[in-house]
Amino acid sequence: MIFNFLNLMFQIQIKEGTGPVFFVLVLFVAALFFFLDKARKGATFKIRKIAGLDAVNEAIGRATEMGKSILYTTGLETASHIATIASLTILSRVAKRAARYGTRLQVPSFDPIVMSLSQEIVRESYLEEGMVDSFKGDDIFYLTQEQFAYTAAVEGVLVREKPATVFLMGYFYAESLLLAETGNSIGAIQIAGTDAVTQLPFFIVSCDYTLIGEELYAASAYLSEDSNIISSLKAQDFGKALLWIFLLLGSIVTFAGSTKFLSLLGAST
Amino acid sequence: MNNRGPLLIAFVCGMLMMAESFLDYSWLNSFAEWVQKYYIIIAAFAIVLGVASLFKLHLAKLKRKxxxxxxxxxxxxxxxxxxITGFFMNDDGLVGTKHPWNAWLYNNVQLPLGATMFSLLAFFIASAAYRAFRARSLEATLLLVAACLVxxxxxxxxxxxxxxxxxxxxQWILDIPNMASKRAIMIGVGLGMMSTALKIIFGIEKTYLGGSEE
Structure with missing residues (x-):
């Protein structure tokens, strides 16, 4: 409807069937800037406790006390995957804390671009902590882009180096359980996070803490404790509330026998 | 570090790619294709960096024994x-991955090794299931019962x-409670993806560039 209006008024060529997504996107962007503006005016936002993220400091501290390393993997996707980007933002926070405590951080990479990004992120984190001399570029290394060769190599690192803490953050496939169980067998404290729904049960069973779905994306904001970034979580909550309303309205209208609501959203009936 | 340049690139590219999802202009579609092609080219060159990293790591291991x-x-x-078998050998016109030695190495070394790793999953699933299905709490008991029924x-x-x-x-367990939970997670993931993408496009989240606001 909106798109037809735009099309008629401004001769904008709009792709068919993208209306509902565009509508939600506009509302989401508006909510994002509304909460960002509130944060900049000094508002503070309360967010629920996420055990897995509260345990990050404890996990890094444990590795420091034991004099062992931390292993961080960004998953098996490339830099164009949003879960990998979310993982890299968490890596930055973890690297800063590892640098602060002088704990060795190893990042075996599946993708060469992700490796380059990880190296730069970790180096910058060490620089910000004034510990650039402790930064070892060789600890962020490329392994292979073969799924099970990568798994074997990471398992090798786990068994040989026996890190005290393992972070499995990003998108994973069938190797999730192999990595998590190996980490479990060496007694490492494991914090996993993924948006791969099919792999979540494996992480929940084998890891000490698991960030489920959206928690992976909230992690960076949560760990930053920066109101500006946390404000984006409020926009997410707004998005959820909006979807709740749509679901409720859709259910009521559909149960009443009308298909208009579904047609409006472009869904097939 | 001055992040303005990368932030501007992220904003312009992000907005154009987002517009491409909704607007039907040939130049915008061409831009999206161009960006995707460049990503492939960059990825190809990045392999060199990856191989260099791998070599450096293993040479150091050899040197230090x-x-x-x-x-x-x-x-x-x-x-x-x-x-050597892929680039420099030629067997009656069969080169690269079609060269018999290269194909033999792939089919008889690479594939069985991958299959071996994959098959380990069966044993890991058994050990993980044993831990998960111990009825220590109400939730674990429900999980045990549901798993047994499935x-x-x-x-x-x-x-x-x-x-x-x-x-x-x-089928009821898979279609109703299981599907409802999966969809709830997927809705959260979708919103999280959108939020992360927008934070990066608008420069609210900068940690992926190396710097941070902490």
Whole structure:
């Protein structure tokens, strides 16, 4: 409807069937800037406790006390995957804390671009902590882009180096359980996070803490404790509330026998 | 570090790619294709960085004779064997991955090793399931009962009598509570993706550039 209006008024060529997504996107962007503006005016936002993220400091501290390393993997996707980007933002926070405590951080990479990004992120984190001399570029290394060769190599690192803490953050496939169980067998404290729904049960069973779905994306904001970034979580909550309303309205209208609501959203009936 | 340049690139590219999802202009579609092609080109060049990193790591292991340094020899052997048979050997016009030696190495070394790793999953699933299905709490007991129903419903060994309805019960568990939970997670993931993408496009989240606001 909106798109037809735009099309008629401004001769904008709009792709068919993208209306509902565009509508939600506009509302989401508006909510994002509304909460960002509130944060900049000094508002503070309360967010629920996420055990897995509260345990990050404890996990890094444990590795420091034991004099062992931390292993961080960004998953098996490339830099164009949003879960990998979310993982890299968490890596930055973890690297800063590892640098602060002088704990060795190893990042075996599946993708060469992700490796380059990880190296730069970790180096910058060490620089910000004034510990650039402790930064070892060789600890962020490329392994292979073969799924099970990568798994074997990471398992090798786990068994040989026996890190005290393992972070499995990003998108994973069938190797999730192999990595998590190996980490479990060496007694490492494991914090996993993924948006791969099919792999979540494996992480929940084998890891000490698991960030489920959206928690992976909230992690960076949560760990930053920066109101500006946390404000984006409020926009997410707004998005959820909006979807709740749509679901409720859709259910009521559909149960009443009308298909208009579904047609409006472009869904097939 | 001055992040303005990368932030501007992220904003312009992000907005154009987002517009491409909604607007039907040929130049915008061409831009999206161009960006995707460049990503492939950059990825191809980045392989060199990856290989350099791998070599550096294993050369250092060999030099220092670290634990397991012999495995580094296997890495070099495998790497050069595939390079030589793939790039420099010609068997009656059969080159690259079609060269018989290269194909033999792939089919008889690479594939079985991958399959071996994958098959380990069966044992890991058993050990993980043992831990998960111990009925220590109400949630764990529910999980145990649901898992047993799904597993029994999956195999046709208990058909007849009171077990006739097991496949239907299994399907109900998969279609209703399981699907509802999965969709709830997927809705959260979708919003999280959108939020992360927008934070990066609008420069609210900068940690991926290396700097941070902490």
């Amino acid at each position: 670290e634990d397991g340094w012999r495995y580094s020899l296997v890495v070099f052997f495998g790497f050069f064997a595939m390079i 597993m029994l419903g999956q195999v046709p060994i208990l058909t007849g009598g009171i077990f006739d309805n097991l496949p239907e019960i299994k």
